[in-house]
Amino acid sequence: MTEVARRAGVSIATASRVIGATDYPVSLATRTRVLEAARALDYVPNALARGLLKSQIAVVGVVVHDITDPYFSEVVRGVEDAAAPDGYLVIACSSDRSSERERSYVRLLRSMRAAAVIFAGSGIDDPVANEELGRHLAGIRENGSAVVHLSPHAFGAPQVGVDNPAGIAAMVAALAALGHRQIAFIAGPTALYVASERLAGYRRGVAATGIGAEPRLIVHASFDRGGGAAGVDALLAGGAPFTAICCANDVQALGALQRLAELGLRVPDDVSVAGFDDISVAALTAPALSTVQLPLRELGRRGFAHAVRQLAGETLAPELLPTQVVIRGSIGPPRVVMTRGGRA
Amino acid sequence: MTEVARRAGVSIATASRVIGATDYPVSLATRTRVLEAARALDYVPNALARGLLKSQIAVVGVVVHDITDPYFSEVVRGVEDAAAPDGYLVIACSSDRSSERERSYVRLLRSMRAAAVIFAGSGIDDPVANEELGRHLAGIRENGSAVVHLSPHAFGAPQVGVDNPAGIAAMVAALAALGHRQIAFIAGPTALYVASERLAGYRRGVAATGIGAEPRLIVHASFDRGGGAAGVDALLAGGAPFTAICCANDVQALGALQRLAELGLRVPDDVSVAGFDDISVAALTAPALSTVQLPLRELGRRGFAHAVRQLAGETLAPELLPTQVVIRGSIGPPRVVMTRGGRA
DNA sequence: GGACCGATAGCAAACCTTTACTGTACGGTT
DNA sequence: AACCGTACAGTAAAGGTTTGCTATCGGTCC
Numbered sequence: 215m216t217e218v219a220r221r222a223g224v225s226i227a228t229a230s231r232v233i234g235a236t237d238y239p240v241s242l243a244t245r246t247r248v249l250e251a252a253r254a255l256d257y258v259p260n261a262l263a264r265g266l267l268k269s270q271i272a273v274v275g276v277v278v279h280d281i282t283d284p285y286f287s288e289v290v291r292g293v294e295d296a297a298a299p300d301g302y303l304v305i306a307c308s309s310d311r312s313s314e315r316e317r318s319y320v321r322l323l324r325s326m327r328a329a330a331v332i333f334a335g336s337g338i339d340d341p342v343a344n345e346e347l348g349r350h351l352a353g354i355r356e357n358g359s360a361v362v363h364l365s366p367h368a369f370g371a372p373q374v375g376v377d378n379p380a381g382i383a384a385m386v387a388a389l390a391a392l393g394h395r396q397i398a399f400i401a402g403p404t405a406l407y408v409a410s411e412r413l414a415g416y417r418r419g420v421a422a423t424g425i426g427a428e429p430r431l432i433v434h435a436s437f438d439r440g441g442g443a444a445g446v447d448a449l450l451a452g453g454a455p456f457t458a459i460c461c462a463n464d465v466q467a468l469g470a471l472q473r474l475a476e477l478g479l480r481v482p483d484d485v486s487v488a489g490f491d492d493i494s495v496a497a498l499t500a501p502a503l504s505t506v507q508l509p510l511r512e513l514g515r516r517g518f519a520h521a522v523r524q525l526a527g528e529t530l531a532p533e534l535l536p537t538q539v540v541i542r543g544s545i546g547p548p549r550v551v552m553t554r555g556g557r558a
Numbered sequence: 559m560t561e562v563a564r565r566a567g568v569s570i571a572t573a574s575r576v577i578g579a580t581d582y583p584v585s586l587a588t589r590t591r592v593l594e595a596a597r598a599l600d601y602v603p604n605a606l607a608r609g610l611l612k613s614q615i616a617v618v619g620v621v622v623h624d625i626t627d628p629y630f631s632e633v634v635r636g637v638e639d640a641a642a643p644d645g646y647l648v649i650a651c652s653s654d655r656s657s658e659r660e661r662s663y664v665r666l667l668r669s670m671r672a673a674a675v676i677f678a679g680s681g682i683d684d685p686v687a688n689e690e691l692g693r694h695l696a697g698i699r700e701n702g703s704a705v706v707h708l709s710p711h712a713f714g715a716p717q718v719g720v721d722n723p724a725g726i727a728a729m730v731a732a733l734a735a736l737g738h739r740q741i742a743f744i745a746g747p748t749a750l751y752v753a754s755e756r757l758a759g760y761r762r763g764v765a766a767t768g769i770g771a772e773p774r775l776i777v778h779a780s781f782d783r784g785g786g787a788a789g790v791d792a793l794l795a796g797g798a799p800f801t802a803i804c805c806a807n808d809v810q811a812l813g814a815l816q817r818l819a820e821l822g823l824r825v826p827d828d829v830s831v832a833g834f835d836d837i838s839v840a841a842l843t844a845p846a847l848s849t850v851q852l853p854l855r856e857l858g859r860r861g862f863a864h865a866v867r868q869l870a871g872e873t874l875a876p877e878l879l880p881t882q883v884v885i886r887g888s889i890g891p892p893r894v895v896m897t898r899g900g901r902a
Numbered sequence: 903g904g905a906c907c908g909a910t911a912g913c914a915a916a917c918c919t920t921t922a923c924t925g926t927a928c929g930g931t932t
Numbered sequence: 933a934a935c936c937g938t939a940c941a942g943t944a945a946a947g948g949t950t951t952g953c954t955a956t957c958g959g960t961c962c
Contacts, residue, residue: 215918225942230920238921239939256693261670262610263918266947271606271670273649281638281650287631294625294652298659303649303666305617306625308638315642322647326605326615349600468842498812500844559948569912574950582951583909607948610917 215257222251233259265327269357274330274521275305275323276514277316282308283465284493285510289334289364292514300522302329309335313343320350330360330521334514336408337367344368360524362517366407374516374533378408379415381506381537382460385488386419388504388539389458393547394486395423398431398456400445400466406437412462412490430454435466442469446477457485457548464489464496467503471544482546492540501543509535559603565595577603609671613701618674618865619649619667620858621660626652627809628837629854633678633708636858644866646673653679657687664694674704674865678858680752681711688712704868708861710751718860718877722752723759725850725881726804729832730763732848732883733802737891738830739767742775742800744789744810750781756806756834774798779810786813790821801829801892808833808840808849815843815888826890836884845887853879 219229224244231238232248240248251257265271276293278286286308294304305323309316316338323331331354337344348369351361363372389397399416402409413432420427433448435441442461446469449456461467467489474481481487481501489496492507513535523530563573568588575582576592584592595601609615620637622630630652638648649672653660660682667675675698681688692713695705707716733741743760746753757776764771777792779785786805790813793800805811811833818825825831825845833840836851857879867874 226919227921227943228941230918231941234920236920241940244941256697258665258669258694258697260610260918261666262606262613262615263947264920265670266604266606266610266918266949267920269606269947273670275647280635281625282628282631282635284626284628287626290650291624291626291652294650298662301666303619303651303663303670305647306634306638306650307647308635318642319647321602322605322645325602326609326617326647350602353600353602472842495839495842498816498839499842570949571913571951572911574948575911578950580950585910588911604948607917608950610919610948611950613917 215259218248218251218255218257221255222247224248233257270327270329270359272300272302273305273326273328274302274332274518275307275319275328276332276334277307277309277319279311279335280308281306284495285464285491285508286334288493288510289514289517292511292516293332293518294514295511296515296518302518311335311338313338313340313347317343317346317350320347320354324350324354324357327357328354328359329525330362330518332362332364332517332521333367334364334517336365336406337363337369339368339405339407358525360521362521362524364513364517366411368407371532373520373530374513375535376508376513377534377537378411379418381508381539382412382415382462382490383419383422384537384539385460385490385504385506386416387422388541389460389486389488389545390419390423390425392486392545394458395425395548396428396431396454396456397425397458397460398433398449398454400442400449400459400461400470401432401434402437402441402462402466404434409434409437409462416460416462428454431456437463438465439469439472442466442471443473444469446470446473450477458488458545459485460488460490462490464491464493464503464505467505467544468495468499471499471503481544483549486545486548488545496540497542499544504542504545505540507538507540509537559601562592562595562599562601565599566591568592577601614671614673614703616644616646617649617670617672618646618676618862619651619663619672620676620678621651621653621663623655623679624652625650628839629808629835629852630678632837632854633858633861636855636860637676637862638858639855640859640862646862655679655682657682657684657691661687661690661694664691664698668694668698668701671701672698672703673869674706674862676706676708676861676865677711678708678861680709680750681707681713683712683749683751702869704865706861706865706868708857710755712751715876717864717874718857719879720852720857721878721881722755723762725852725883726756726759726806726834727763727766728881728883729804729834729848729850730760731766732885733804733830733832733889734763734767734769736830736889738802739769739892740772740775740798740800741769741802741804742777742793742798744786744793744803744805744814745776745778746781746785746806746810748778753778753781753806760804760806772798775800781807782809783813783816786810786815787817788813790814790817794821802832802889803829804832806834808835808837808847811847811849811888812839812843815847825888827893830889830892832889840884841886843888848886848889849884851882851884853881
């Protein structure tokens with residue numbers, strides 16, 4: 215920059231004012247000379263120096279469980295789409311559901327004075343981990359940066375979220391409308407806040423249909439392919455009959471579908487299967503997965519918008535985005551009742 | 559940091575040496591006092607100040623076409639996995655195949671003195687865009703940062719790559735081994751370097767089987783779902799008979815599968831379909847997609863490793879990662895010959 | 903006993919911007 | 933004619949770290 219100023223024959227201050235596009239008055243002639251000098255020298259401003267001064271750099275970190283999971287890549291993309299026009303870069307951090315990795319990422323983000331940290335994944339219920347996390351978040355806020363949660367977490371409700379309970383309840387209602395009375399639920403890991411929201415949605419949905427709750431129809435499993443398969447096995451072993459399986463997450467549903475096929479059970483003839491999230495794969499399986507569509511990209515966009523307004527000092531009410539049930543081939547009217555070991 | 563030093567009763571320099579974990583000798587007593595002060599104050603070093611001084615920050619940018627594409631999210635994850643242990647953060651930039659967005663991202667990355675910029679997506683053949691890009695890359699290298707290509711591009715071969723031609727040729731060979739003699743190819747956009755590599759692989763594969771090349775069996779289409787569908791339509795309209803379709807990319811193959819189903823053509827009974835990349839969806843479609851597996855995560859990991867060694871000043875030979883044909887349900891022996899309008 | 907050495911610790915410059923404050927010139931007011 | 937406001941340009945400080953160089957001190961070696 216010093217060079218640019220020298221070449222343009224002006225002071226560094228003036229050059230800075232031209233480059234930085236401030237509203238400080240600079241005569242047209244000077245401005246042109248500076249711009250030309252900058253072009254000739256292929257000058258690119260040093261974001262670090264600028265950031266050091268402002269104690270903030272135009273970067274937003276998005277903490278996800280796994281960028282490879284379509285749910286998260288979609289959210290990250292939403293954040294990026296909203297951030298790019300403002301010149302922000304986005305750092306994606308895959309914590310792999312390890313609160314240790316998560317903390318270490320948040321620390322790094324704090325250390326580099328990211329303008330915002332957006333948590334896309336559900337928080338983990340771990341007091342000791344959350345204590346350190348809380349310290350970091352306080353530090354980040356103190357620095358004037360924004361913190362946004364897109365999912366329920368230890369410190370409360372998300373700033374921008376998706377109405378998980380309503381979504382699951384709607385799916386349960388859709389299954390009930392088809393005639394199902396024994397609807398099983400493969401829930402997520404108990405330590406995950408979203409998982410409990412979704413479980414609550416299931417309970418609410420079941421209650422709304424007037425069916426009595428059957429505890430054996432609820433099994434917990436991890437939020438991945440293996441979890442879905444394990445969930446199916448657990449349900450069959452449980453002995454309580456069911457005609458439909460509602461999964462807390464699409465990836466689980468995929469696993470369930472696969473496991474059912476291995477067991478020779480037909481979907482939806484023998485059992486209906488529903489997922490949640492509507493990741494892009496859902497439409498491509500055989501049969502295509504019925505699921506609940508979440509406005510993930512929009513979630514990301516709003517998350518960033520929320521961060522920006524937080525940076526501007528505004529205080530805003532939390533938003534809750536609506537979901538939509540998508541019916542595809544994997545669900546149908548109930549036929550037979552499942553019991554231990556297969557068809558009754 | 560000044561505070562930490564004051565609290566520990568030492569100079570800033572000493573505190574820095576303790577925090578920075580340099581090999582400069584500091585007595586154990588002092589070191590302990592500094593560490594304790596840092597903990598008490600919840601001190602987190604300012605990466606911007608550090609970066610300003612070193613003219614480099616522990617961040618690596620990965621330029622992709624779309625983070626939502628499983629191909630790229632997998633590569634990014636590989637980079638991240640390799641980068642995290644070294645304390646590097648990774649910025650994912652979705653250029654959406656726009657060379658303008660790409661340039662703007664690269665400029666931002668240069669402006670923030672990212673330690674490395676890794677290009678995961680194929681370069682675009684656009685001279686004027688590449689001129690500016692080249693200037694930026696030169697600037698980045700001049701700054702002591704690394705530049706790594708994971709795909710062929712305007713400036714030559716990738717530092718770490720995947721053997722695209724060999725992969726496609728192997729798939730063509732597999733189809734030929736099943737008895738196919740009329741193998742169509744849905745190629746990618748002509749402006750994309752990978753696309754031409756894969757086309758070359760197809761040509762090589764076809765030549766190896768001794769079948770004469772039929773120009774009408776090669777159609778160009780975009781690297782997305784719609785491209786695959788359009789490719790199928792173009793092939794059928796082309797009038798040249800074929801018993802198998804080899805796609806330059808899985809996502810295209812998915813589109814082709816969908817289009818063929820709409821047209822009432824059975825896979826693989828009426829026509830075999832093969833993809834390329836082995837994204838995770840490939841195993842879940844009906845029928846499951848035969849494809850060529852690429853070590854994407856490994857590609858990302860090696861890309862980062864390459865960057866690190868570049869930063870250390872080493873000059874290394876380019877690497878080429880092997881691929882593997884994965885046979886699933888979507889291909890089988892040829893039955894009937896396709897012509898304009900459907901089955902012959 | 904004095905030169906010298908190794909182990910520590912401190913000083914201060916440098917990294918590159920931004921911005922509050924100061925200075926200058928000029929046209930217009932009273 | 934003294935004064936004032938406006939439009940521009942420059943000076944210098946500050947932001948948080950790293951690091952080359954210098955300083956101190958207790959000992960070691962002839």
